[in-house]
Amino acid sequence: MITVSLVDDDRMLREGLRSWLAGADRLRLVAAEPTVDALLALPGPPAEVVLLDLVLRDDSRAEDNVRRLRAAGSRVLVVSTVADRTRIVSAVAAGADGYLTKDHSLETLTHAVCTIAGGGTAHSAELAFAWAYDAGPCRPQLAPRELEVLLDYASGLTLKATARRAGISVNTAKWYLDRVKEKYQEAGRPTYTKIDLARRVEEDGLGRV
């Protein structure tokens, strides 16, 4: 059983997801709040995975929300109604482990949450598309093979078909996609000052030796 929290400013969607997840026997919804502040103010241990709406009405930035939730000990799956590519890229660079539009089936959502809870990345065609055509200033250098896999996966192919077209194994294809995420997350963690560096060491758990 995986514990899940939801941050979404639309009450109807919160109620909707609550009743929806009641039908998923592998997930347990422990909290549903309109803001990250409200969620973090709750007592008790953080949920394993937080479903975070990309755009919240309290004007908070998605990347800040992701960092705070990660710091609190949860993994983050970003969801949104509209695939706003720039925001998606920043949210994942800030540490989210996947992205889905809200129109996916319960099965897809469950699968994504399980993947993330297990330490993996929930890739989606929408996320791959956002990476593939990202023109932002923080875009990392992608290897030709990474780009090839990314473009095919972004077009909607399954990982298996993507791997077949590239002549590689499914695991290797997945590894390329994970590499892209790592590159973005490396680029998303600037190490400009000593304070930042110290914080990063702490984040990485390297300071706890």
Place this chain on the structure above:
Amino acid sequence: MAVGSGLQRAQRFMILATALYRGSHLTMGAVAAAYRTSGSGLVAWGLFAVAVASSLVLYATAHGRGWFARRWVWTDVVLTGCVLPLVAVALAGGGTGDGPPAERANAAGYGWLFLLGGSSSAAAGTALGVRWGAAAVGLLLATPLAADLWMAGTWQLPDPGTLRHLNSVAASAVMCRVFWWYLRRQGSLLDAAVAKAVSAEAQRARQAERMAHHRALHDTVLATLTTIASGQIDANAPQVRERCAREAAYLRRLVQVEDQAADPGPGEGPDMRTQTATGERTAAEEVSVTAALEEAVRSAECLGLKVTAQYHAVPEVPGPVAAALAAAVTEALNNVRRHAGTGHAYLTATGTGPDGAVRVTVVDRGAGFDPAAAPAGTGASAPAGTCTGTGLRRSIHVRLAAAGGRSEVDSAPGEGTRVELRWPA
């Protein structure tokens, strides 16, 4: 060089017309120098060279800049219109002898130098404006009169030959002034009309698109929400939910497309008018690929297919190309609906370069097929790898190829199907 705006065309015409006028006078000079009966060849050709040099400077700069440079017009007026005729008179014998100066200069083989005043005044009348043009023409008219005075020693009424010359100098300037005034007015009117037509066309296109959206929203989202709000139907019924999902997908793409439109690429926005005015590209020829594909997606959705569509920097292409792409996408989506065994297709459309190239993919995660084992369609003429196999691939391939594009179908059993369309091929 591009055709240019109406004003630019008028300017180029006046440059050409006055240049031809000057050319005719220079021809006379060349003839006079070649067939001279007296005097030094060196002097004759030297004078000709000065006239040619002044003309070249005047018209080369005018051609390069698109219009006359005032300083070279004045140089030409003073040098070829005033100085050279007086030099001719001096060479013909100055204050001695009989007859009008132009005829005497003519007899000495330098009469053609007086002609230059006419073409100088044509350029001055065109380029210098009314006040300065009049001043230049006055200078050009004074030159033969001064030559008369010089030769006769006393003031007398100009003889008919000089009057003819004065008349032609003044008439050249006045006629060119009138021509230029008329052409410039026509050119400006034409430019204004073109700009107005372009902006009206853009306005019409925007209006039509808005109306189409309004109609679509009215027929779909608004109707559904109204029905649910009235409590007439069970909002949880599968058909209602399916309809809501379809309409949500429509709104989602609408938002995405508008987002993209808010970030205008090259060739849109303020540049549009100049581009159209230079005639290199007209708004009527190029159409939005996104709009054409959206039609195809909407009709597939109406038949119950869920389509996840993503667009990036999609260029505008010629109308027939957009139509061919849309027809191919419709065919590919139909195929997903009929054969893939999945209710979900992915569509992407992306610009693939600065020159308006576009790539469209239609992908499903359904049953797929073995391309090698698929039936060979209606004939064996299809080139391998691109359109062997089913009628679907044949129809997509033929359609795209006719519009200058190409298509590729890739599939494997259990791994879905991927159709890729590219334009140009």
